[in-house]
Amino acid sequence: MPCACHSFNLTLSDMAHSFVKAISFFGIVQRIYTLFAHSTKRWKILVDNVPSLTVKSLCNTRWESRIKSVKAIRFQSPQIRLALLELYNSSGDDANIAKTKSEAESLANSLASFEFLLGMVIWYDILFSINIVSKKLQSKSMSIGVVMNEVQGMITYFEKYRIEGFESSLNTAKILALDMDIEPKFPIKRRITRKRQFDENENDNNDEEIQSPEESFRVNYFLVVVDIAIASLKDRFEQLEVFDNVFGFLCDAKRLKSLDNDDLRKSCTSFMTTFTHNNFSDVDADDLFSELKVLQMTLPNDLMSAFEILEFVKAADCYPNVSIAYRILLTMPMTVASAERSFSKLKLLKTYLRSSMSQERLNGLATLCIEKIMLEHINVETIISDFASRKARRNIFI
Known part of the structure; x- marks a missing residue:
């Protein structure tokens, strides 16, 4: 896609x-x-x-x-x-x-x-x-x-x-x-006129609308x-509309809860047909319909994304077909902007002045830059102390 x-x-x-x-x-x-x-x-x-x-x-x-x-x-x-x-x-x-x-x-x-x-x-x-x-x-x-x-x-x-x-x-x-x-x-612009022929009327040239x-x-x-x-x-975005027809009912909790029985069964059947090959399917349409009916009642009233619904389903551990459906949905990224940001960071890290940087150091710095939000919640002092305790030279005097 x-x-x-x-x-x-x-x-x-x-x-x-x-x-x-x-x-x-x-x-x-x-x-x-x-x-x-x-x-x-x-x-x-x-x-x-x-x-x-x-x-x-x-x-x-x-x-x-x-x-x-x-x-x-x-x-x-x-x-x-x-x-x-x-x-x-x-x-x-x-x-x-x-x-x-x-x-x-x-x-x-x-x-x-x-x-x-x-x-x-x-x-x-x-x-x-x-x-x-x-x-x-x-x-x-x-x-x-x-x-x-x-x-x-x-x-x-x-x-x-x-x-x-x-x-x-x-x-x-x-x-x-x-x-x-x-x-x-x-x-x-100057209006271009042409010579009128002998068999043309005077009003023939006025037929053309002048803008x-x-x-x-x-x-x-x-x-x-x-x-x-x-x-x-x-x-x-025509291809994206085709994907929306298949996965649209799973996108968020509000859209899932708004479906009646007929629309929900129709969506489950379409989903099973899409992922069926040689009479083998990843999900069962009837079981998926039944699980989603129960999930409509048990989901919180909060606005939940597809990822949050999957976390809820995994915690409940009783919706196998729904779990498979959401995992298939979340393996299809809508954009590759996050992946491209990784390459942009590499251009900033490995410059001409750092051309001799080792691969291990480059991977470490790239991970720190890409996962900056996670890094902000890490206690750096604890990591430094742990690193110093492992690398410190200990001389034993007898």
Whole structure:
């Protein structure tokens, strides 16, 4: 089953590569960072004009993290534009002064475009909403039911945003443009007309509907991004929906207790059919149904996750089929974020300065970093005393 966080990441990738203007938007964001990060003098100009949030480079793998890059420009567009104009007017000893001035002027003109400001507001809203859900899905105790609820919530959000989002984003972009002394107006393209033939009527050319620049941006930019987001979410989480149909009734105590006899028996039969091979099944549907009926009565009224229900079942030691079902459920991780964090810690531990570290020491340090929460509840003084007592040299004098 694909990782839920990676699926959200690929959804954003589909949106960003859907058309040329989206690609160009993120290209401008990266160019702003590259221009100022090229030298300390340029970065000093940026810091003098932008005291709070600094521009950040785009990440090629974690697309939801691009919210940090867009946020710095979204809330500091006037200051960043002033920094670009100051860099353009500065007379430094840069060897590529002509290239620097040209790049600064180009980026300042891009920030002065109302289309760019409106696209920036739209992308910030999209990245912010997806980033919140992506952070939540990285939890260790994530279950299928919670993931499906979050996905359905995102689809509902984009469907509502498709109807109401453009007007709100347009109003926000107009306020931002007025603060930057920019006219909130879309560029008007020249209308292309063709010569009318002798057998055509005068009203034939009026049959084609002429879109306004605002409507053209909404149809060719805004709706394209949102529609691809909705389609990509439905397509990439289709397999997860199949798993939810099989394991959904076991996700939490509230959902399990809400099932009546017919729905519960139907879910047990579907579960047994899924895990049946050559007339051999891991569980018996009738026994699983009977055990779950008793479990519905004995479970506490508290909100319990699948792992907590399994602990309760193991403590009771009288629900063999339910125990097997929950163990199968919990062997299927919704995300691999925890495993990837282990590799991230290894990159921090074994650096170029620690290249000669032994495997045993590396494993020990990695375990301490990965299990940091468990480490906080360990008495370090007791461990040190025990270690010292075992390793102390004892000289026996006769």
